[in-house]
Amino acid sequence: MGLFGKKKSEYPKFPEGDYAPVLRCSICTGEQVLCARERGTGRLVELMLVRSPAQLEGFCAANGIDPEAIEKIY
Numbered sequence: 001m002g003l004f005g006k007k008k009s010e011y012p013k014f015p016e017g018d019y020a021p022v023l024r025c026s027i028c029t030g031e032q033v034l035c036a037r038e039r040g041t042g043r044l045v046e047l048m049l050v051r052s053p054a055q056l057e058g059f060c061a062a063n064g065i066d067p068e069a070i071e072k073i074y
Contacts, residue, residue: 012047014063021070023050034059034070 014021019036022044026032032050037043050056060067 011059011062014047014065015045019045021065023056023070023072025072025074027074032056 022037035044
């Protein structure tokens, strides 16, 4: 293998506990950030920047989350 290897596309683990998946969307730029929202306090934990629908589907498949269950907040 050379100096520059192929970048691995690993998805972050969804935190265990009482968290709900949330997609925080920007109205102006269209940027989407996948977050975990704590159900008790509403605190958001940012997990990853979503650049394409395929990335979101890959994350859901890796963590066993239904893509339809992810709430969008603006």
